[in-house]
Amino acid sequence: MEKTGVSETSKKERRAIRKALVSWFTANQRRLPWRETTDPYHVWVSEVMLQQTQVNTVISYYKRFLDQFPDIFYLAAADAQDVLKCWEGLGYYARARNLHSAARRLVAENQGRIPCEWAAFRKLPGVGDYIASAVLSIAFGKPYPMVDGNVKRVLSRLFAINAPVNRSASYRIFRETARMLLDKTIPGRFNQAVMEVGAIVCKPRRPDCDACPVRRWCRALADDRVAGYPVRIKRTPVPEYRMAIGVVAKGRKLLIVQRPYDGMLGGLWEFPGGVRQSGESAASACARSVGETVGLEVEIESRLTRIRHAYTHFKVVADVFLCRYRGGRVRRNGPIAHQWVLAKGLSRYPLPGSHHKFIPALLENRSI
DNA sequence: AATTCGGGGAG
DNA sequence: CTCCCAGAATT
Known part of the structure; x- marks a missing residue:
C-alpha cells in the first residue's frame, strides 16, 4: 500500500x-x-x-x-x-x-x-x-x-x-x-x-x-x-451564445428591466435582449427579443458596439443596439420590474458586469 | 454526484 | 486564449 x-x-x-x-x-x-x-x-x-x-x-x-x-x-x-x-x-x-x-x-x-x-x-x-x-x-x-x-x-x-x-x-x-x-x-x-x-x-x-x-x-x-497535484478532472468546453441587446430610448429616457431574484444575476437590472436564433440578423433579433420581453415596438437606430463576456458555463457575444420607441405599452414577460431612466441615472441601479463594458460608450453617444 | 451560480487576475 | 479563485444551493 x-x-x-x-x-x-x-x-x-x-x-x-x-x-x-x-x-x-x-x-x-x-x-x-x-x-x-x-x-x-x-x-x-x-x-x-x-x-x-x-x-x-x-x-x-x-x-x-x-x-x-x-x-x-x-x-x-x-x-x-x-x-x-x-x-x-x-x-x-x-x-x-x-x-x-x-x-x-x-x-x-x-x-x-x-x-x-x-x-x-x-x-x-x-x-x-x-x-x-x-x-x-x-x-x-x-x-x-x-x-x-x-x-x-x-x-x-x-x-x-x-x-x-x-x-x-x-x-x-x-x-x-x-x-x-x-x-x-x-x-x-x-x-x-x-x-x-x-x-x-x-x-x-x-x-x-x-x-x-x-x-x-x-x-x-x-x-x-x-x-x-492537485488532481483535477477536466471540464467540458463552454458554449458561446450570440445575443442582441436593445437600449430602448423614449425621449431622453432608457428602458431597463429587473431580473427575477432567483437564478442568474438575480435582482440585477439590465437592458432587454435575448439570444439570436440561427439565421437571424442581430438587428432583427434585437427587435424581436425586445418585443418578447417587454412588448414594445422599436426601430433599430444604430449599433452601439459589440461586447464579449465570459460566464462560468458559457460565453456571450452581444451586439448592442440603440433603439427608438415606436409604440406599445410595457408588458413584461420575464422581468419582475421595469423603469424608464435617464442615462446618468443608470448608476443608481445594480447592473451586470457585462453592461459596464458598453455603458461608457452609451454615455458618450450624442443621441442619448 | 454533477451542475449552476460572475468576474477578474495570472500566465 | 486557459485556469482558478477563502463555496453553496440546487437538481
Missing part, C-alpha cells in the same frame, strides 16, 4: 507540521482588513465575499460594505437593492441575498447575535461547511477545519492525495485530512495558516517549494510530482 494519506503520518510529524505552518504564518502573513478583527459579523462578511473570489478583488468591496452596513442590524434593516448595489461587480449575487436574508433572520429571531454553535449557524442561508468553519474557528475559537481551494491544493501535495479536488466525492477525504491535521488549540490561526501557505507559497502554478515551511514533509515534492 502506497503511503499517501495523513493517517500514514505519525502524531509527532503532525505536531511538527502544525508548528511549521503556524510559525510561518506568524512571520509571513499578509496584512488584510479582515485580519484586524475577530468580530464574527466582520469575519462572516469577509468569508462570504472571498468565496470563489480573489483577495485583491475583495478588499475594496469589504471596506465599502462594512462602511455602509457596519453591523448586522444595519444590514438587516437595509433594502435588498442597496445590498445588491454594494455587491455590484463582485458576482455570485446569491451570496449577497443569502447574507442579507440570514442577517434579517438573526435580528428577528436571535437578537442579532451570531450563533457560536455549528448546527444553529450552519443552517442559515448561504452558510455551508466552509463559512461555518471559518466564522466558528476564527471568531469563536471552535475546532472546525476550513476546506477551501487553497487547503485542498496544499493537502493534496503534502500527502499526495490523488482524489480529484473538483469531484464532490473527494470532499470528505480532504475534510478528514484537514480535521486530523487541525491544531485545535488555535484553530483560527491554523486554518488561516494553511490557506496563506496555499495563496503565497503552494500556488496553483509555479509553487515556491524552496520557501515552503512544510517541504520536509511534502510527499509530492519528495516524489518530484508537485506539478501533478
Whole structure:
C-alpha cells in the first residue's frame, strides 16, 4: 500500500507540521482588513465575499460594505437593492441575498447575535461547511477545519492525495485530512495558516517549494510530482451564445428591466435582449427579443458596439443596439420590474458586469 | 454526484 | 486564449 494519506503520518510529524505552518504564518502573513478583527459579523462578511473570489478583488468591496452596513442590524434593516448595489461587480449575487436574508433572520429571531454553535449557524442561508468553519474557528475559537481551494491544493501535495479536488466525492477525504491535521488549540490561526501557505507559497502554478515551511514533509515534492497535484478532472468546453441587446430610448429616457431574484444575476437590472436564433440578423433579433420581453415596438437606430463576456458555463457575444420607441405599452414577460431612466441615472441601479463594458460608450453617444 | 451560480487576475 | 479563485444551493 502506497503511503499517501495523513493517517500514514505519525502524531509527532503532525505536531511538527502544525508548528511549521503556524510559525510561518506568524512571520509571513499578509496584512488584510479582515485580519484586524475577530468580530464574527466582520469575519462572516469577509468569508462570504472571498468565496470563489480573489483577495485583491475583495478588499475594496469589504471596506465599502462594512462602511455602509457596519453591523448586522444595519444590514438587516437595509433594502435588498442597496445590498445588491454594494455587491455590484463582485458576482455570485446569491451570496449577497443569502447574507442579507440570514442577517434579517438573526435580528428577528436571535437578537442579532451570531450563533457560536455549528448546527444553529450552519443552517442559515448561504452558510455551508466552509463559512461555518471559518466564522466558528476564527471568531469563536471552535475546532472546525476550513476546506477551501487553497487547503485542498496544499493537502493534496503534502500527502499526495490523488482524489480529484473538483469531484464532490473527494470532499470528505480532504475534510478528514484537514480535521486530523487541525491544531485545535488555535484553530483560527491554523486554518488561516494553511490557506496563506496555499495563496503565497503552494500556488496553483509555479509553487515556491524552496520557501515552503512544510517541504520536509511534502510527499509530492519528495516524489518530484508537485506539478501533478492537485488532481483535477477536466471540464467540458463552454458554449458561446450570440445575443442582441436593445437600449430602448423614449425621449431622453432608457428602458431597463429587473431580473427575477432567483437564478442568474438575480435582482440585477439590465437592458432587454435575448439570444439570436440561427439565421437571424442581430438587428432583427434585437427587435424581436425586445418585443418578447417587454412588448414594445422599436426601430433599430444604430449599433452601439459589440461586447464579449465570459460566464462560468458559457460565453456571450452581444451586439448592442440603440433603439427608438415606436409604440406599445410595457408588458413584461420575464422581468419582475421595469423603469424608464435617464442615462446618468443608470448608476443608481445594480447592473451586470457585462453592461459596464458598453455603458461608457452609451454615455458618450450624442443621441442619448 | 454533477451542475449552476460572475468576474477578474495570472500566465 | 486557459485556469482558478477563502463555496453553496440546487437538481
